[in-house]
Amino acid sequence: MSAVDPPATAEIRLLLIGPPKVGQSSIANILAGRNVFPIATSSSTSKTATRSPRHYTNKTILSNKHLLIIDAPPLFVLKNATSNEAEMKSLAECIAYISPGPHAIFLILSCDDKKNDLFDMEKIVTTVFGAEALKQAIVVFTNIDSLRKKNISIEDFINNQCKQQSLLDACDRRYLAIDSSTNDLTKHETFIKHALVLLNNLCEKQTIFKSDMFDTIEKELQHIEHHRLQDLLRPGASVVEQKVVKLAVREQLRDDIHTYGEISDSTFFTLQSHLQTIFKSLLQEVARYFEENIASS
Numbered sequence: 001m002s003a004v005d006p007p008a009t010a011e012i013r014l015l016l017i018g019p020p021k022v023g024q025s026s027i028a029n030i031l032a033g034r035n036v037f038p039i040a041t042s043s044s045t046s047k048t049a050t051r052s053p054r055h056y057t058n059k060t061i062l063s064n065k066h067l068l069i070i071d072a073p074p075l076f077v078l079k080n081a082t083s084n085e086a087e088m089k090s091l092a093e094c095i096a097y098i099s100p101g102p103h104a105i106f107l108i109l110s111c112d113d114k115k116n117d118l119f120d121m122e123k124i125v126t127t128v129f130g131a132e133a134l135k136q137a138i139v140v141f142t143n144i145d146s147l148r149k150k151n152i153s154i155e156d157f158i159n160n161q162c163k164q165q166s167l168l169d170a171c172d173r174r175y176l177a178i179d180s181s182t183n184d185l186t187k188h189e190t191f192i193k194h195a196l197v198l199l200n201n202l203c204e205k206q207t208i209f210k211s212d213m214f215d216t217i218e219k220e221l222q223h224i225e226h227h228r229l230q231d232l233l234r235p236g237a238s239v240v241e242q243k244v245v246k247l248a249v250r251e252q253l254r255d256d257i258h259t260y261g262e263i264s265d266s267t268f269f270t271l272q273s274h275l276q277t278i279f280k281s282l283l284q285e286v287a288r289y290f291e292e293n294i295a296s297s
Ligand SMILES: Nc1nc2c(ncn2[C@@H]2O[C@H](COP(=O)(O)OP(=O)(O)OP(=O)(O)O)[C@@H](O)[C@H]2O)c(=O)[nH]1
Pocket: 019, 020, 021, 022, 023, 024, 025, 026, 027, 038, 039, 040, 041, 042, 047, 048, 049, 050, 074, 142, 143, 144, 145, 178, 179, 180, 181, 182
């Protein structure tokens, strides 16, 4: 983007989800163009790195839109049915960040199937977000360096060796592949180009998937936003100006959800109680998933 480009009036909202330690935050940083999401060191095997921050808006990667990147907590650590409270609390907050819904979801999986085996991604996404979410999902395979070492091409892996055929079909065979171990952006130009093409295609379809969960949250966010916009929008502001201000106000609001939520600010009381409801229902879903898929296996 150059200094003379008009300001962005829209955004693409991208949610990243995946099992622990598959390189999700590394990809978030590659798309952010800088290191804003904490990366797990290979030595820290027990604890997961991603706690916060969870969101970042890259304002320069696209010429006319912002790219909002949400790095969700590693889903379904599944130590047991009730040990996912911190992750689900954080996921509920991510739902508020991505409101009114993601344009696209990156499902991050490793090319090393051993890392994925415990996680039925298709079922997890359907359990948490509903089946519609897969229509906007793109499978992102990390660790392609492990394929190179075995002299296996990505195409051969995708078509013949990968165990995720059902997931790929559910996502209309949309996929990306990357060695995300390096943050040298010059090595990721092709990945970023492909990612932006897929994101733009999904965005143009304008099928942001809806759910009661997002509807409730969005209504409350707009309620809070309404007062802020009244103070900021000058009478007679053009449509473009209004869109630019709205983007800025929502960006600030995302920061405030976490900060003011923590200190129980009254403006965020209703929102926090909605997030609490979502958190509880996510926990129930996780417990159900655990019982059906892990405990019985
Ligand atoms: N070999 C290899 N290592 C990778 C790749 N992507 C990430 N890593 C390494 O894997 C480790 C974890 O990376 P993260 O990006 O923090 O993974 P994550 O999924 O966000 O991890 P948590 O948030 O802790 O669940 C880091 O040491 C990365 O350098 C990859 O494609 N290949």
